[in-house]
Amino acid sequence: MERSRPSSPTHSPTEYAKGESEDFSALRRLLLSPEQVQLDRLRQRLDTFVIGPQEVSRVLPDAIRLRARQDNRLLASMLPITQEALALSIKQSPQLISDSIAPILGAAIRKAISRAMREMLQSLNQTLEYSMSWQGLQWRWEAWKTGRPFVEVVLLHTLRFRVEQVFLIHKKTGLLLNHVMADGISSQGEAAISGMLTAIQDFVRDSFQQGQDEGLESLRIGDLTVWIEQGSSAILATVIRGTPPVKLRDFLQTTLESLHVQYWDSLQNFQGDAAVFLETRPHLEDCLQAQFVKRRKGLPVVFWGLTAFLLALLGWWAYQASLNHQQWTELLKRIAAEPGIVVTTIQEEGGRTVFHGLRDPLAVDPERLLEEVGYPPYAAGFHFEPFIALTPEMVRKRAITVLHPPESVEVSIEGSRIILMGESSHGWISKVIRSAPAIPGVSEISLERLVDTDVKQFESLQVELEGQAIFFLSGQETVLNRELVKIRQVKDILQELDTKAVQLGRKPSIYILGYSSPVGSQPTNMSLSERRANKVLEILRETPFHVLKLFATGKGVDPDVKFGPGGGQRYSANRRVSFRVVEPGISPRGEVGAKIGP
Amino acid sequence: MIQKKICMLGGFAVGKTSLVRQLVSGIFSEKYLTTVGVKIDQKSLSVRGQDLLLVLWDLYGDDDFQKVRASYLQGASGYILVIDGTRKETVDVAWKLHELARKAIGPVPFAILLNKHDLVDEWVVKHPMISDLSDQACLVSMVSAKTGEGVEAAFFVLSEAILKS
Ligand SMILES: Nc1nc2c(ncn2[C@@H]2O[C@H](COP(=O)(O)OP(=O)(O)O)[C@@H](O)[C@H]2O)c(=O)[nH]1
Ligand SMILES: [Mg+2]
Numbered sequence: 001m002e003r004s005r006p007s008s009p010t011h012s013p014t015e016y017a018k019g020e021s022e023d024f025s026a027l028r029r030l031l032l033s034p035e036q037v038q039l040d041r042l043r044q045r046l047d048t049f050v051i052g053p054q055e056v057s058r059v060l061p062d063a064i065r066l067r068a069r070q071d072n073r074l075l076a077s078m079l080p081i082t083q084e085a086l087a088l089s090i091k092q093s094p095q096l097i098s099d100s101i102a103p104i105l106g107a108a109i110r111k112a113i114s115r116a117m118r119e120m121l122q123s124l125n126q127t128l129e130y131s132m133s134w135q136g137l138q139w140r141w142e143a144w145k146t147g148r149p150f151v152e153v154v155l156l157h158t159l160r161f162r163v164e165q166v167f168l169i170h171k172k173t174g175l176l177l178n179h180v181m182a183d184g185i186s187s188q189g190e191a192a193i194s195g196m197l198t199a200i201q202d203f204v205r206d207s208f209q210q211g212q213d214e215g216l217e218s219l220r221i222g223d224l225t226v227w228i229e230q231g232s233s234a235i236l237a238t239v240i241r242g243t244p245p246v247k248l249r250d251f252l253q254t255t256l257e258s259l260h261v262q263y264w265d266s267l268q269n270f271q272g273d274a275a276v277f278l279e280t281r282p283h284l285e286d287c288l289q290a291q292f293v294k295r296r297k298g299l300p301v302v303f304w305g306l307t308a309f310l311l312a313l314l315g316w317w318a319y320q321a322s323l324n325h326q327q328w329t330e331l332l333k334r335i336a337a338e339p340g341i342v343v344t345t346i347q348e349e350g351g352r353t354v355f356h357g358l359r360d361p362l363a364v365d366p367e368r369l370l371e372e373v374g375y376p377p378y379a380a381g382f383h384f385e386p387f388i389a390l391t392p393e394m395v396r397k398r399a400i401t402v403l404h405p406p407e408s409v410e411v412s413i414e415g416s417r418i419i420l421m422g423e424s425s426h427g428w429i430s431k432v433i434r435s436a437p438a439i440p441g442v443s444e445i446s447l448e449r450l451v452d453t454d455v456k457q458f459e460s461l462q463v464e465l466e467g468q469a470i471f472f473l474s475g476q477e478t479v480l481n482r483e484l485v486k487i488r489q490v491k492d493i494l495q496e497l498d499t500k501a502v503q504l505g506r507k508p509s510i511y512i513l514g515y516s517s518p519v520g521s522q523p524t525n526m527s528l529s530e531r532r533a534n535k536v537l538e539i540l541r542e543t544p545f546h547v548l549k550l551f552a553t554g555k556g557v558d559p560d561v562k563f564g565p566g567g568g569q570r571y572s573a574n575r576r577v578s579f580r581v582v583e584p585g586i587s588p589r590g591e592v593g594a595k596i597g598p
Numbered sequence: 599m600i601q602k603k604i605c606m607l608g609g610f611a612v613g614k615t616s617l618v619r620q621l622v623s624g625i626f627s628e629k630y631l632t633t634v635g636v637k638i639d640q641k642s643l644s645v646r647g648q649d650l651l652l653v654l655w656d657l658y659g660d661d662d663f664q665k666v667r668a669s670y671l672q673g674a675s676g677y678i679l680v681i682d683g684t685r686k687e688t689v690d691v692a693w694k695l696h697e698l699a700r701k702a703i704g705p706v707p708f709a710i711l712l713n714k715h716d717l718v719d720e721w722v723v724k725h726p727m728i729s730d731l732s733d734q735a736c737l738v739s740m741v742s743a744k745t746g747e748g749v750e751a752a753f754f755v756l757s758e759a760i761l762k763s
Contacts, residue, residue, distance in 0.1 A: 170673070172672055172673040173603045173672065173673025173674070173675075174603060174638075174653070174655075174672075174673060175601045175602075175603055175653060175673065176601060189639070189640050191601055191640040191651050191653045192638045192639050192640040192653065193638075194653075195603070195638035195640075195653050195655060196636075196637075196638045199635075199636040199638060199655070199670065202669040202670065203635060203636070205669075271600075271675075272600045272601045272602045272603075272675060273600045273601075274599070274600075274601060275599075
């Protein structure tokens, strides 16, 4: 650019012009006119010189080429601009970019989509397979049947997948670069296997005329699946037991890709020495994944079991709560209804419900009420003052406690009157009469419907005795042998009567009444009847009695015996001795006693 | 340990499979040969202090050498040309396979094994027949897959040559 500076003072033609004459100038114009014009024009051009786009455009391609050959400073300075421009371009017109790269990406995307579809189907299958929750039960059955621990059966079934071996294979030679195995897996001939896997790849590729990048993706051998990931220089083959998830495939692919990046040079220059690939071990071991179905299958059984248990617990609790409530209401009802207990207040004291009030000592033990309604004893307490309850129930209870009535006696209370019904011994009745008035709440005793069994027996003995008759022959007073038997029976009855009379505190007199038939004179008959009575008395006197007093008396002809025609029988019925029981103060049966008097 | 892929090449029934069987007890059934066309075995040996693992690719092939897939030869560090000493025509097949291999994998070491040496009385193959071939081979040896004669040594020599190359 130095040369284009026209203002330099020493060389400028205008400078010369200043100090010289017009003539010289004219001469010069004459001589040098054409050149002068040229010079002027040149000077003008130089004065206004700017490199225009036109000039640059002419040299730019070559300049770039030359500079790029020289060093990469041009590249360096262009890089950020290019990047920015690209970014801007994508931002402003993404369509343009996508149009340009679509043809390249199309194939890749198609492949990706078809793979995604396959993967989706696979995971659908898995979901179906694993959502059958009733399998858990089947396994339990199996475990029970085979006698193996359930856990073992579940484990056996829940091994979803396990990567057992990973081969990293050099694609071109089929040689093994590295190999890892899961625990417990033993393998031999990995190098041969590795070769076979490659050979099979080639076989499939050749057989089905696939392109170089396509290839066998998976092999199935029984339980085992071999997944083969293809890279440009290496193959990652995994031997998997079970059903591997699609995610694993992505992982393997990613692993293989990163191995390619990391070992690119080693892969290209591989000559059979795999030492450098030993470092891939951690990457390959990352591929040794395993997944057990996380008890999702076993879970439902446990889950439902747990749920059932919780529900049962809840139900039990609810039942208990309602039961508690029921018990509480029942308790209140019972206590309120219980005679002899008056609840004045109910208080919560130290976590328990305490009943305060009055309790008749004869009232039921409240603790027993708790027990009866099933209320927890620790949850309730009682604080009762003693009192005497005058409710009919309590009076009755008290009466029963005091009187100890026999089972045959029913005790009831009517106001302050105690009513006894049924039958009991004379002794008990006497006791009742003595002690009942002392019972609080009792002022009257009703014995009308209470039968004195001793009196009853006495009376029936009396009836029995008075039904007895000792017969005699006409005009005779001797006791016939057969009648002696009867007298013995009479004696027995008398003895019982004696005992009963003692019990009843009575002193009955036994009248032995002699009779005779109307045949004969009245005095004869009288005397005969008297003799007959005395005869019987004589015999009966042989037995001692405690309280019985025996009297013999002749009554002559019995006026009660009617004599009609043909009444021979009745005559003989009149030749007899009968018995009467007469008690002082107690109205005699029949008119006999009244006639006799004390 | 270094691995080397070695291919067994030769006409039908020359004894390739028998030779490999003599060397190793393989893990793959020989039915692979007819189905997939290849059976691979591995044999480890130590050559001058270097642990070596030979990966032997036994190719199935009838005399129609065209059927040998070039991909099987890929990455081989050496190969063995097997000739049946009792059949002249197997020399020709070996020659053609040799050319095929050359084209596919370039000039790698190879050994020529004249097999069935136990039947040497019936041999029709004479040395001059294979002189063109034997000039380039690292080893020409008379072996018997049946008796095992010379087999191990042949693989050893080829391994040495491969390591040196
Ligand atoms: N006598 C004898 N027979 C052999 C020998 N090697 C192979 N054979 C027989 O030759 C036949 C073909 O052998 P094979 O190994 O299958 O040949 P390939 O087709 O090259 O694999 C079989 O019947 C073998 O028993 C050998 O060294 N001696
Ligand atoms: Mg064979």
